[in-house]
Amino acid sequence: MAATFGDSVRAEWAKLVGVRSTAWSLLAAVVLGVGFAVPFGLAGAQDFLGGTPEERAAFDPTAVGLRAHLFVQLAVAVLGVLVVTSEYATGTIRVSLAAVPRRPRLLAAKAVVVGGLALLAGGLVLLASFLVVQAVLDGAAPRAALDQPDVLRAVLGGGLYLALVALGAVAVGVLVRATAGAVTVMLCATLLVPAFTPILPRSLAVLVGTFWPTLAGNKIMTVVVDPRVLDPWTGLAVMAAWVVALMAAALVVLQRRDA
């Protein structure tokens, strides 16, 4: 009777639902995602009302509707980090590796469980946020609806974006091992670097602005496409490539390291 990858996934799922931090992370995702929808919607409406004709033409109610991903991704990142770092903090990593000695399998099982949860729960939160924002925009600015071209792609793409953030967080968790360090890395990657990109020298700002994983990946959540940046799917592919690279590094480190 051999244990399979499916068994490892079921075990990781049982681990995830067995601790409070999972519920807290999900609650934070809901509160941040839906709670910030109203101010984002109001701000979007104001931008539109006070905008120049060019700005009005570039107004993207879908992107405004999904702007809460900036906060939801933090909850998702913490979830992804904790799935790994809590094992190092409590010493259960040894118990886990004794139960599942094939280390790529253990890492893959964690990735499937966390990635899947981020995709589903994150996607639902973004959908809710999108709907709230459209209700807020109503009457003040153009609104988006799910049956308009590319809007559903943007909303579902938001779920994919959050799943990639979660997978990146798992990889960072393996590389860093300590919770505080890994969360800091994820904060820098998702918020600080994007925030400080504009003050970089011009050529560097263009490069970082185009290819930084979250800045490339968030293009999937736009419908009015800016021709100067990557198109939605190329952007998400660039982000996915970053995540694949991080996962590969995590796998190499996990394989080599004594537990």
Place this chain on the structure above:
Amino acid sequence: MIEARGLTKRYGSTLAVDGLDFTVRPGTVTGFLGPNGAGKSTTMRMVLGLDRPSSGTVTVDGVRYADLPAPMHAVGALLDARAVHPGRTARRHLTWLARSNRIPDRRVDEVLELVGLAAVAHRRAGVFSLGMSQRLGIAAALLGDPGVLLFDEPVNGLDPEGIHWIRSLVRGMAAEGRTVLVSSHLLPEMALTADHLLVLGRGRLIADTGVGDLVAAGTDAVLVRCGDAGFATRMRAVGAGVRQEADGSWLITGMTAAEVGGLAALHGVALAELTPRRATLEEAFLELTRDSVEYPVGGSVPERVDGAVGAGVAR
């Protein structure tokens, strides 16, 4: 059956485990004995594939641990009882472990019953006492009903009742034909629990012996008191181990009392005392590991004399 061949682990310039060759056989309790830092835990981690050997191999039932198709059915291990997420209940901890190796959920309740934790199965592991944590760790080891069991310092921090419980559990497991390896730095504990001993010091295998054999193995000594210091030289000349005790007496190894008496008669030396001394298991162990204690206590480890029995730390 656990087999190590040339098993070596190097951390930087430190040899934690140095060329171990041993076999742990089914149906007996094998005690893994040695002072702290001797390499016991490192060896156990290598058995479980957690640490990668610098060289050499270790197999369980002829297979590398990582190649076992469902490892918990073959090997149960308790390395660190505190290695449980404090927010997870005992049952949930065992449940995820069971899932990982396709063990049915009812087995979780069985082992909870077996270790006496059924009543607290719904409580978070973070509130468990050390004794309860040890029981939970043992429940986890028994989940897959494995033929090989590894327990690293299982009685550490337990009260007498807990110690007694673990001792009878370990003996019972071996009686069922399982392979049981139990590590400890406490010799009296091992003397009560183990049939066979692997004695480790500074990463090396010092002895691979039955518990009874360890006491019998040339550790008996003869206490001699005489005024003639030259007699010590004569005894050394015939190959005996000689060490002067603090009270001026001599402790002789490698000769029986009769041989010492004969030698004294031959040279016309008057002996004030000639007493055979049976070594205790404790002394035998201390002698074996004397040169391999990393940080000896007391500060005054006596000058080493060939084969002498009993170090300063012994009394």
